[in-house]
Amino acid sequence: MPTHTFTLNGERVTVDVEDDVRLLWVIRDMLGVTGPKYGCGINVCKACTCHINGKAFNPCSVPVGAVSESDEITTIEGLADGDELHPMQKAWIEQDVPQCGFCQPGQIMAAVAKVRQCQREGRDVDDEAIEEIRNICRCGTYNRIREAIKAGADEM
Amino acid sequence: MANHRFAPPTKAKEPGTGLRAPVGRRKFLGYLVAAPTLVVAAEFTRQTVFDGPSASAAPIPSVPQTPEAYDLLDLLRDAARPTANLIRIEVNRDGTVSFALPRSDNGQGIITSTQMIIAEEMNLEVEQVKVTLADARPELLFNQITGGSSTTFTTYTPIRVAAALAQMRLLDAAAQLLQQDVRTLTARSGLITGAAGRVLSYGDLTEAAASRVDEQVEVVLKPREDFRIIGKPHNKTDARDIVTGRKCFATDLQIPDALPTVICRAPDLNGTPDSVENIDEVRDMPGITDVEIVSTGVAVRARTFGQAIDGVRALRVNWNDGTVHGESDETILAKLRAAELPMAVPPVGGETVDASFTFYFKSSSALETNSAIADVRSDRAEIWGAMKNPVTAQAAIAKKLGLPQNAVTVHVTEGGGSFGRKLFWDAALEAAEVSQTMGKPVKLMWTRADDSRQGRVHPMATSRIRASVTKDSVLSFEQRHTSVSTDFTHGLGDAITATGARAPLGNLTFAESIFELTQVTPYDFGVSTRLLNEVEMGFNTSSMRNVYSPDVATARELVTDQLAAKVGQDPYEFRRQFLRNDRMRAVLDAVAKEGRWGRSMKKGTAQGIGFHTEYKGVSAALVEIDCRPETVNRRIREGVTGPRVTKVTFAVEIGLVINPRGVEAQMMGGINDALALILSSSLHLTDGHFVEASWDNYFYTRQWNTPPEINIIVLDAPGDEPGGAGEFGLAATCGAVACAYARATGKVPEYFPINHKDPFPFEPKPLVPPIPESPTDGLRYTY
Numbered sequence: 001m002p003t004h005t006f007t008l009n010g011e012r013v014t015v016d017v018e019d020d021v022r023l024l025w026v027i028r029d030m031l032g033v034t035g036p037k038y039g040c041g042i043n044v045c046k047a048c049t050c051h052i053n054g055k056a057f058n059p060c061s062v063p064v065g066a067v068s069e070s071d072e073i074t075t076i077e078g079l080a081d082g083d084e085l086h087p088m089q090k091a092w093i094e095q096d097v098p099q100c101g102f103c104q105p106g107q108i109m110a111a112v113a114k115v116r117q118c119q120r121e122g123r124d125v126d127d128e129a130i131e132e133i134r135n136i137c138r139c140g141t142y143n144r145i146r147e148a149i150k151a152g153a154d155e156m
Numbered sequence: 157m158a159n160h161r162f163a164p165p166t167k168a169k170e171p172g173t174g175l176r177a178p179v180g181r182r183k184f185l186g187y188l189v190a191a192p193t194l195v196v197a198a199e200f201t202r203q204t205v206f207d208g209p210s211a212s213a214a215p216i217p218s219v220p221q222t223p224e225a226y227d228l229l230d231l232l233r234d235a236a237r238p239t240a241n242l243i244r245i246e247v248n249r250d251g252t253v254s255f256a257l258p259r260s261d262n263g264q265g266i267i268t269s270t271q272m273i274i275a276e277e278m279n280l281e282v283e284q285v286k287v288t289l290a291d292a293r294p295e296l297l298f299n300q301i302t303g304g305s306s307t308t309f310t311t312y313t314p315i316r317v318a319a320a321l322a323q324m325r326l327l328d329a330a331a332q333l334l335q336q337d338v339r340t341l342t343a344r345s346g347l348i349t350g351a352a353g354r355v356l357s358y359g360d361l362t363e364a365a366a367s368r369v370d371e372q373v374e375v376v377l378k379p380r381e382d383f384r385i386i387g388k389p390h391n392k393t394d395a396r397d398i399v400t401g402r403k404c405f406a407t408d409l410q411i412p413d414a415l416p417t418v419i420c421r422a423p424d425l426n427g428t429p430d431s432v433e434n435i436d437e438v439r440d441m442p443g444i445t446d447v448e449i450v451s452t453g454v455a456v457r458a459r460t461f462g463q464a465i466d467g468v469r470a471l472r473v474n475w476n477d478g479t480v481h482g483e484s485d486e487t488i489l490a491k492l493r494a495a496e497l498p499m500a501v502p503p504v505g506g507e508t509v510d511a512s513f514t515f516y517f518k519s520s521s522a523l524e525t526n527s528a529i530a531d532v533r534s535d536r537a538e539i540w541g542a543m544k545n546p547v548t549a550q551a552a553i554a555k556k557l558g559l560p561q562n563a564v565t566v567h568v569t570e571g572g573g574s575f576g577r578k579l580f581w582d583a584a585l586e587a588a589e590v591s592q593t594m595g596k597p598v599k600l601m602w603t604r605a606d607d608s609r610q611g612r613v614h615p616m617a618t619s620r621i622r623a624s625v626t627k628d629s630v631l632s633f634e635q636r637h638t639s640v641s642t643d644f645t646h647g648l649g650d651a652i653t654a655t656g657a658r659a660p661l662g663n664l665t666f667a668e669s670i671f672e673l674t675q676v677t678p679y680d681f682g683v684s685t686r687l688l689n690e691v692e693m694g695f696n697t698s699s700m701r702n703v704y705s706p707d708v709a710t711a712r713e714l715v716t717d718q719l720a721a722k723v724g725q726d727p728y729e730f731r732r733q734f735l736r737n738d739r740m741r742a743v744l745d746a747v748a749k750e751g752r753w754g755r756s757m758k759k760g761t762a763q764g765i766g767f768h769t770e771y772k773g774v775s776a777a778l779v780e781i782d783c784r785p786e787t788v789n790r791r792i793r794e795g796v797t798g799p800r801v802t803k804v805t806f807a808v809e810i811g812l813v814i815n816p817r818g819v820e821a822q823m824m825g826g827i828n829d830a831l832a833l834i835l836s837s838s839l840h841l842t843d844g845h846f847v848e849a850s851w852d853n854y855f856y857t858r859q860w861n862t863p864p865e866i867n868i869i870v871l872d873a874p875g876d877e878p879g880g881a882g883e884f885g886l887a888a889t890c891g892a893v894a895c896a897y898a899r900a901t902g903k904v905p906e907y908f909p910i911n912h913k914d915p916f917p918f919e920p921k922p923l924v925p926p927i928p929e930s931p932t933d934g935l936r937y938t939y
Contacts, residue, residue, distance in 0.1 A: 017443075017459075017460070018442050018443070018463075021443075021460055021462045021463060022462045022930050024462070025416075025460035025461050025462035025463070026460070028407075028460075028461075029416055029459065029460040029461060029462075030459075030460060032410060033401075034401070034404070034407075034408035035400075035401025035402075036401075037405075037523070037524070037572070038407070038461065038525075038601070039523050039524075039525075039604065039851075040604040040850050040851055040852075041465070041603060041927075041928075041930045042604075042850060042852070042928050042930060042931060043930075043931050043934055043937065044794070044850055044851045044852045045523065045604070045850075045851045047523060052935070052938060055938040055939055056938060056939050057934055057935060057937065057938045058934050058937070059934065060930055060934070061930055061931040061932065061933065061934030061937075062932070062934035062935055063932050066932070066935060075401065076399070076400065076401035077400065077401045077402075079400075080400060085396075085399070085400070089399040089400065092395065092398075092399045093391065093396060093399060094391075096391040096392060096395065096817050096821065097395075098263075098392060098394075098395055098398040098399070099263035099264070099265065099392075099573075099821055099825060100262050100263025100522070100523070100524070100570075100571065100572045100573045101263065101394065101395075101397075101398035101403050101572070102263075102405060102522075102523045102524045102572030102573060103523050103572075104398050104399060105398075105399075105401045108399060113939055114939070117939050127864055130859055131859045131860040132859075133859050134795075134858065134859075135859075136523065136851050136856060136858065137523070138521075138522050138523045138573045138575070138856060139263050139523075139573055139825045140824060140825035140826070140827065140828025140829055140857060140862075141821070141824065141825065142828060142857070142858075142859055142862035143824055143828075143862060143863070143866045144821070144824065145859075146859075146862075
């Protein structure tokens with residue numbers, strides 16, 4: 001069985017699994033890191049949003065074979081700096097965003113990447129930028145998400 | 157804070173009780189439970205709720221309608237009353253307090269509000285109260301259902317009674333240890349401070365406060381004027397776990413050997429497997445451990461969910477027809493039309509307004525799909541899942557497995573959204589069957605396609621209204637709601653009422669009762685009747701968030717606007733005049749003022765206003781909608797845009813508010829739900845199956861649909877009792893959005909959502925295999 005090595009939340013991990021198994025299942029079912037959620041499996045709901053080398057992506061749609069040894073994958077569990085939460089996580093708590101919380105790990109990872117993207121491109125983190133985020137929240141927390149992204153962006 | 161429970165010095169302590177109640181304060185019975193540390197319990201005592209409706213002057217008063225005197229919340233509480241004495245609070249040696257809430261939290265925030273209620277009564281900090289969700293407890297009978305926005309209403313008083321008793325015992329124990337008069341002690345943050353600053357923690361006192369025997373004790377509750385936690389905004393206490401990924405949902409649990417399991421389902425709704433052509437071939441696929449035929453399909457168990465899905469996709473199954481084989485939206489609608497009840501009021505003079513609206517099937521699919529873990533052995537079973545009716549689930553699972561009910565342990569996990577879907581236990585029952593068939597533990601998850609196509613739905617319905625109106629009065633208002641049967645066979649949370657609902661005609665009676673207990677025409681519209689007829693047609697339905705009300709209110713509010721036009725009045729002024737009491741007018745006035753009703757709006761945009769009463773509360777919404785072509789036609793990849801609700805002002809008054817921040821959150825969620833119901837999301841039934849297989853087919857509200865401006869007003873109320881919040885954001889908003897759309901476009905829609913008959917903006921996903929393949933190009937979309 002093929003072996004795959006990459007960095008997950010700062011730790012070197014190696015798994016034995018077929019190349020075509022999607023990274024989401026490697027992370028959740030084999031490595032036991034359950035922050036990224038399954039919500040559709042076809043890169044639509046974005047509940048599994050994580051970072052690869054600092055950029056947002058959806059591991060439900062990436063075969064583990066496409067991940068190379070030098071890739072650094074970050075899930076929600078790896079966003080904070082130890083006990084010190086990332087500014088976006090703090091903003092999420094401050095704005096009391098979550099309801100059920102199922103989509104929120106993906107929402108936060110998407111928000112962080114969107115703010116970084118705006119910063120790279122010299123754009124404001126405004127409603128227009130936020131409306132590019134495709135993550136679904138079935139509880140309908142969108143309005144607080146907007147407030148939290150703007151507040152979090154100010155601290156990033 | 158000085159202790160509020162002290163009687164005036166002249167009042168003697170009654171023998172056999174710990175009562176130190178000021179004269180005139182209502183007493184409640186609590187129970188001391190024999191235990192090494194302090195354990196208390198409580199039962200219900202009937203309380204009055206709100207004053208009855210006041211008759212309004214000019215309009216012709218309608219006779220009082222059932223929910224104004226006794227509504228669904230009363231029913232749920234009365235059903236809960238006989239067994240609530242089993243609600244227990246324990247004071248731990250570390251000074252914290254534990255309570256296992258016999259309810260299901262799927263994001264509505266009841267764990268946080270319950271912590272607040274206990275902390276208030278016991279003078280603790282919210283974080284010192286540990287609330288978990290109780291396992292299924294069949295001895296609770298009716299008292300373990302989460303539905304009808306009833307949790308706070310039904311549990312508020314019994315939890316407080318237990319907490320008040322615990323507080324009293326701790327104070328008594330402290331008085332004894334300190335040898336000081338109990339009236340000189342103060343309790344704060346889990347510490348009791350006596351004269352000369354001597355301090356004891358609840359943890360120090362719990363053994364001394366414990367009872368060696370079970371004993372009934374009278375207590376009084378903290379008066380509202382002393383509240384320092386209830387009524388103040390509090391953030392959700394699980395937020396840190398959520399934002400760090402630590403909150404644990406059913407599929408996140410690591411139960412030994414419970415491997416990922418997925419079911420291959422039929423192309424037809426509720427189709428069943430006949431035979432499998434290549435079962436051994438699939439058993440040999442990488443990672444797959446087991447493949448077995450079960451009653452609902454073919455179960456595949458594997459090392460990862462990805463491999464289980466691959467196995468499902470590879471299966472070649474011969475299927476039996478489903479329960480709505482060959483049916484479509486059109487055939488179901490025709491059957492509903494045939495079942496519509498006639499209007500009862502003969503023409504009474506004046507002008508008649510007749511209206512008929514169709515509401516298509518909607519999905520209650522939550523972001524967490526139906527999921528459960530089951531470990532079934534020969535003599536026992538253990539189940540984990542988010543279940544709002546764990547007792548009925550336990551009975552159903554036991555029956556399926558051929559085990560006694562007490563051999564089935566049901567753990568209630570926190571859920572990733574419910575919206576009514578988790579009233580049923582579909583995944584748990586299936587997981588139990590699969591685990592028994594395979595002889596191994598399984599972690600069963602419905603894929604999104606399963607959840608969308610085969611999961612429970614909000615039934616298709618028609619709502620017809622006939623009203624007669626003169627120049628200045630409404631003489632009659634009749635509403636006839638005809639619906640595909642809503643499944644209430646979950647009963648009130650126990651096997652006894654569930655069995656009743658499953659008896660012939662049982663469900664219709666239950667549905668009619670729920671309808672009658674929840675629906676009110678809030679306006680004095682003369683002779684006013686509301687009737688429900690339901691037709692069982694083989695669909696999987698459940699009480700989606702706010703059940704009948706979004707449809708009933710949309711029809712009612714649209715016709716109310718038409719009646720206003722007939723009498724030449726402004727929609728707000730007309731509602732104001734015809735609403736039945738001042739409490740109702742207060743929320744309407746609040747949105748009109750805050751939302752600037754009547755401000756000038758550009759062509760193609762409009763305001764709309766709606767009102768709804770339910771859950772012991774009143775609510776109103778004022779929305780602004782933009783239906784201009786440049787807005788409606790804006791393009792978003794694989795998204796639906798359409799008319800944009802640009803602003804929502806929502807006012808709600810639900811009696812005593814435990815956590816205003818939580819109530820605001822629930823209203824916000826309800827508002828976003830309402831937008832989807834009216835404007836963008838529905839299921840399409842074609843040839844015996846639902847077309848929509850995922851979120852790129854079913855257009856729930858997204859960031860690009862949500863109102864850029866939203867203002868939620870929680871009105872203060874004098875009452876002593878909380879109403880229900882979880883579903884209350886929907887109905888008034890649905891009505892307001894529909895009215896705004898009609899005013900902006902000059903066209904009253906006849907069906908909802910308004911885009912239901914538009915061409916699909918997507919290519920329907922295949923039915924065989926039933927799960928779409930996961931893409932492999934995810935790295936092309938990084939940002």
